[in-house]
Amino acid sequence: MPRFGRLLHGAGLLLVFAVTIFPFYWMVSSSFKTQTDLLASPPVWLFTPTLANYAEVFADQKVVGAIVNSLIVAVFSTLLAVVLGTPAAFALARYDFRGKSDLWFWFISNRFISPIVLALPIYLVAQNIGLLDTHLILILVYITFILPIVVWICTDQFRSIPRDLEEAARLEGASQFDIFWRIYLPLGVPGIAVSAIFGFIFSWNELLYALVLTRRAVQTAPVVATSFMSGYELPWGKIMATGTVIVLPVTIFALLVSRHMVRGLTMGATK
Amino acid sequence: MSFLRLEGIEKRYGAASVINGVSISAREGEFVVFVGPSGCGKSTLLRMIAGLEEVTAGEVFIDGARVTELEPAKRKVSMVFQSYALFPHMTVRDNIAFGLKMSKVPKAEIERQVAEAARILQMEPLLDRKPRQLSGGQRQRVAIGRAIVRHPKLFLFDEPLSNLDAELRAQMRVEIARLHRELGVTMVYVTHDQVEAMTLADRIVVLRGGRVEQVGSPDELYDAPGNTFVAGFIGSPKMNLITAAVAAREGAALTVTHPSLVAPLHVASRQGGGGQSGPGVGDTVLLGLRPEHLMLGEGPNQIELTADLSESLGGSTLIYAQTRAAEPMVLQAAGRRLLGKGETFTAGFDAARAYVFDKDGRAF
């Protein structure tokens, strides 16, 4: 029976893996196909790969520009959210002040609202202050989404840091800022890394606000990718190649940062 | 002139009263140990000396200056935590140097000081390791190193050895004693291990329920415990307490009887006085006999007991027995003297080593 159980376990894993990985596989493999191979029915599994789709993508100023735009928006919104969110998390984790739980709830409640509800009001505001179609408006809007994530995850992370460390540091003459900067930030790296990944992925993939708030100048990658999906004949190869190119930076970023997500960084502090 | 002085310290958390008026002082260079059962407020008191916890009432003086509201760093005290509280992301070197860096000591000076601390604690080869690469004993050393490097006026230790195994604990205990001798700094040490208290302390402060029960040198507390609580806390195994009756009283001396005592026992007051206070004829008292003062068979005074169980410790034997009034009694006899269950025997003791407490537990 345990043998059979193991088999079942393996089969289940395989199934889940196939279901999640297949669309990804299809996208990547399709990006190397010619239009003929792409539209073949039944689908061809063995084909001669071509880089023509990628040549087309990188020749398209719109795509390259969109990726640069996305990078700017994602990097800055994530960075700013971390810079603003970590001190907030430190305060929520370690200080008692009036309205603390309300503030905490407010951070959570931000995520209760469906994004579409706020799209129009934000559009009107952006229009009034002349920020439509700028990087800044997307960065600002994305921060409002990422900040709560950073605050949640980091508050939790900071709370898990033994109090003794802070007290030891205080006795040694460390200021509150020193304690935050030299103890909580370095020890909070796993939480900061996780929230940064979430934030980056969110900004990078966000479509709704990017569509609503931008026109020509600051189109992001998802916007451009979807813009191909109109007209008479869909350029499948190019769409797939664009998709692959879009996925790449997030994957690289996630791989880089995940090294820091290891648990147990606080090990050895106390025993 | 006292170096550390606490005056009427109180601490309340909301309605819960944790420290109820503690006044004690320590001379410069003294090794003071706080002992008491779990939850009696030892750590709280220590943290109030450090400034990590505010006092609800009372005053704290260190080196002649009132520091009651002073922030921790300015009190010039160092503390070694039970958990060590090492910074896990820093090397041993950086851990030790942390306080010096915070007080903006020049780099060369920091290096010199760290090297000096590493030498004193014999941990030069460990300086570039992270805490997680160290054993418990080594972490403890680093925590002490971090404490000594700033040349504090006062060292505070909160059960620093309780996470170590028995052998290492004995070793570190000796090392802390050596450190105290070498540095000559005032130390306040919290423990609930009475062996640590007896061996390290110049003075022991026995706490119970946020109050000081008694203050004195280890020998004073052993020889003249002020009440049954202190008597039970100092000494191991615990002092035996049996209920006896007062047959006669002459000033500062009592004659007490007990069903197991072969003859009435004459005991003198340990508190000097006597006078009119204390137990009178007909009162019941508690007679205290330490296990190590009871000898099998011999002695000027004799008590008859029935054995329950014997445990050989190799060099000596613990005998668990009962009096005729079915009170438990422990003896620590030299050599191997295993007695079977139900065996009756007599034990002897010196009247000068018997303790008497009134029915409220106060020493006579």
Ligand SMILES: Nc1ncnc2c1ncn2[C@@H]1O[C@H](COP(=O)(O)OP(=O)(O)OP(=O)(O)O)[C@@H](O)[C@H]1O
């Ligand atoms: N922040 C707090 N809020 C409420 N009660 C507290 C707080 N800190 C400590 N106490 C209470 O104060 C009492 C004394 O605590 P303390 O830690 O000083 O005891 P202790 O003598 O050090 O005990 P142990 O030997 O177990 O370390 C305990 O009853 C504890 O529950």
Ligand SMILES: [Mg+2]
């Ligand atoms: Mg404690």
